[in-house]
Amino acid sequence: MRTLRRVAAALVGVAVAGVLLAVPTSPAGAAGVTTHAWMGLTAIERVSAPELAALLDAHRDQVRAGAMFPDGGYIPGNVHGEEAHWSRFTDAYAARLMARTDCGDLTRPDGPCAAEVAHLMGVIAHGAGDEVWDWLFEPVSPDLDEYYLPEALSAVQDGGGQELTMDIVAIGLHDRPVGPLPALPSKPDIMGAFADVGRTDITEAMVDTGQAGLGIISEAEAGFVAEHLAGVRREMPWMTTNLVSAPGGVSYAADAIAGQWDSMWGRLLGDQPPTRVSVTYPADGQRRIPAAGWVRSYQPGSAPGRGGARTRIAASLTWSLPYVPRSGPSVSAQLPPGAMTLTPVDGTDPLPLLSGYPRAVPYGPDAGEHTIDLQPAADLQPCAWYRVDVTDALLDADGEPVVPTSWTFRTGLDAAGSRCPDDPYTPVENHVRALYQDLLGRTPSDPEVGGWTAQVERGLSRPALVAALVGSGEARRRLVDAAYASDLDRTPDPDGRAFWTEYLRTHPVTMLRTRLLASPEVYAQGGGTDEGYVAHLYDVVLQRPVDTTGSDFWTAQLAGGLSRAAVARRLLVSAEVTRRAVRTTYEDLVDRTPGTAEVDFWAPRVASTDTRTLVRALLRTDAYVAQAQVP
Numbered sequence: 001m002r003t004l005r006r007v008a009a010a011l012v013g014v015a016v017a018g019v020l021l022a023v024p025t026s027p028a029g030a031a032g033v034t035t036h037a038w039m040g041l042t043a044i045e046r047v048s049a050p051e052l053a054a055l056l057d058a059h060r061d062q063v064r065a066g067a068m069f070p071d072g073g074y075i076p077g078n079v080h081g082e083e084a085h086w087s088r089f090t091d092a093y094a095a096r097l098m099a100r101t102d103c104g105d106l107t108r109p110d111g112p113c114a115a116e117v118a119h120l121m122g123v124i125a126h127g128a129g130d131e132v133w134d135w136l137f138e139p140v141s142p143d144l145d146e147y148y149l150p151e152a153l154s155a156v157q158d159g160g161g162q163e164l165t166m167d168i169v170a171i172g173l174h175d176r177p178v179g180p181l182p183a184l185p186s187k188p189d190i191m192g193a194f195a196d197v198g199r200t201d202i203t204e205a206m207v208d209t210g211q212a213g214l215g216i217i218s219e220a221e222a223g224f225v226a227e228h229l230a231g232v233r234r235e236m237p238w239m240t241t242n243l244v245s246a247p248g249g250v251s252y253a254a255d256a257i258a259g260q261w262d263s264m265w266g267r268l269l270g271d272q273p274p275t276r277v278s279v280t281y282p283a284d285g286q287r288r289i290p291a292a293g294w295v296r297s298y299q300p301g302s303a304p305g306r307g308g309a310r311t312r313i314a315a316s317l318t319w320s321l322p323y324v325p326r327s328g329p330s331v332s333a334q335l336p337p338g339a340m341t342l343t344p345v346d347g348t349d350p351l352p353l354l355s356g357y358p359r360a361v362p363y364g365p366d367a368g369e370h371t372i373d374l375q376p377a378a379d380l381q382p383c384a385w386y387r388v389d390v391t392d393a394l395l396d397a398d399g400e401p402v403v404p405t406s407w408t409f410r411t412g413l414d415a416a417g418s419r420c421p422d423d424p425y426t427p428v429e430n431h432v433r434a435l436y437q438d439l440l441g442r443t444p445s446d447p448e449v450g451g452w453t454a455q456v457e458r459g460l461s462r463p464a465l466v467a468a469l470v471g472s473g474e475a476r477r478r479l480v481d482a483a484y485a486s487d488l489d490r491t492p493d494p495d496g497r498a499f500w501t502e503y504l505r506t507h508p509v510t511m512l513r514t515r516l517l518a519s520p521e522v523y524a525q526g527g528g529t530d531e532g533y534v535a536h537l538y539d540v541v542l543q544r545p546v547d548t549t550g551s552d553f554w555t556a557q558l559a560g561g562l563s564r565a566a567v568a569r570r571l572l573v574s575a576e577v578t579r580r581a582v583r584t585t586y587e588d589l590v591d592r593t594p595g596t597a598e599v600d601f602w603a604p605r606v607a608s609t610d611t612r613t614l615v616r617a618l619l620r621t622d623a624y625v626a627q628a629q630v631p
Helices: 002-010 033-046 050-058 060-074 087-099 114-137 140-144 163-174 187-196 204-235 237-241 250-268 427-440 446-457 462-470 473-487 494-503 509-517 520-525 530-542 548-559 564-572 575-590 596-608 611-619 622-628
Strands: 277-281 286-289 313-317 340-344 359-361 371-374 385-390 405-411
Touching (some): 033 050, 033 114, 033 204, 033 250, 050 060, 050 250, 060 204, 114 313, 114 371, 140 237, 163 204, 187 204, 204 237, 250 277, 250 313, 313 385, 340 371, 427 446, 427 462, 427 473, 427 622, 446 462, 473 494, 473 509, 494 509, 509 530, 509 564, 520 530, 530 575, 548 564, 575 596, 575 611, 575 622, 596 611
Parallel strands (some): 286 405
Antiparallel strands (some): 277 313, 313 371
């Protein structure tokens, strides 16, 4: 991923102080800057201290700028990219602010150092986001073989990182801001922090170049959206759909960031809380974790051949693990014995782990990381509960024990994490099951539920799911059977069922019923006379006895040459029939009587199409989905 960022940044033309540093043939972007800013801005609402939330909200531009700052270090000629990512630098940056005598009350959003604090927190957000993104989110790409690698982006994107493609999604689908950045709030503090960690090779000119380049990169990414968003969505449907909600995605990263901000805020105010676990994968109580596929090599990023995103057990800490402050021997990535264990809930002995685990991930602890991981040495039992323990044998960068934390998860049936027989269904699965009952009159099999759920996870919208099932051959066959039962009082023959099922693919049910009700078979059921036929239509269509006025009118119409099909259709689309159909559909599907305004709205639409128009609308509502969750 770091190599990819350098390649991407190397293609950006950045003019600083009138000096042309590089001349691109097309705009390019340092990967991930927009998503990093998004993660940081999302975390503002998740911090514990109201004063910190208010300060960050008042300086959102500096949070955004700080969250992008480290990637400015990959602009050609710059060397501060890696250093700016990690706690060694951000701790030194914080120490500089704490040593200033002019900052006054740091809790004031309008205080002298408020912008500096917001920028510092943004820089922290970048490293925190990278850790979980690279370790948990990007490996999904090789797992699902989701890559978008057009020739037009070959100079700035390869399979080793998906930050650019997801930035295109962030901008194009989520309207994330792009464009120039504000001036650095305190360049002396930043340069002093680099010097404090021994990086005197980093110059002000490099930092200035990085800042100017980041603004250009941000705008350049926006320029990719029009041409490439559709391709990203097509080739990377799961990652596009789950960018926010997936482990390691925007929301998960925001939780990790908020935890680190809470600790840094306490440190700035002289009352740092103990280091704790802020967010985990699997989440506490999560089910359907794969039971097999655990014994493999684990690496960060999305390069082909990596993967294993769902078979990782990770936790984010609110303060860094030990690191090399300025110089000295490297820190071991492996955690102390007993610092992180995995135990069957119904057992007492922790499971053996792969060699080298538990360990700090994703890269190396020398500059300060917050993510820890363990991997069992063998596959897990299916449909079994496991407990993960982080113990006080784990020490943070200050040599203090981490607050002990435990959480549990349950495996599924197999390597795919398929549902165990006693697992509850998810909200999407319950929606699918309810759709099958209401549209197809049966309970779906687990593979059917799983198939539709997988499509939803890859971006199939709720309206599209409903439309697919409403328009399915099985649903259309049921409508044919219902029409035959209602209008002919019999089941259709195989040829008739096949013909009319295909007919309903492009025609409304009203047309099918019109043709059935106009048939000689129905006329014969009415006694073979116009008067008897009209009475029969009233009984079947209006579901009441014919009155004298109606009988006289329609009999006269038939005698005057109006076809039986025309009479049947006029009754089928009458206000009496369509308004009753609207009321019945509401009662059947959402268990309530519609209001007069709803009936007035839908009745003419049902008349011009058929009840499937209303059915599609109701089955995709929040009310229907909520109702589907009730056993």
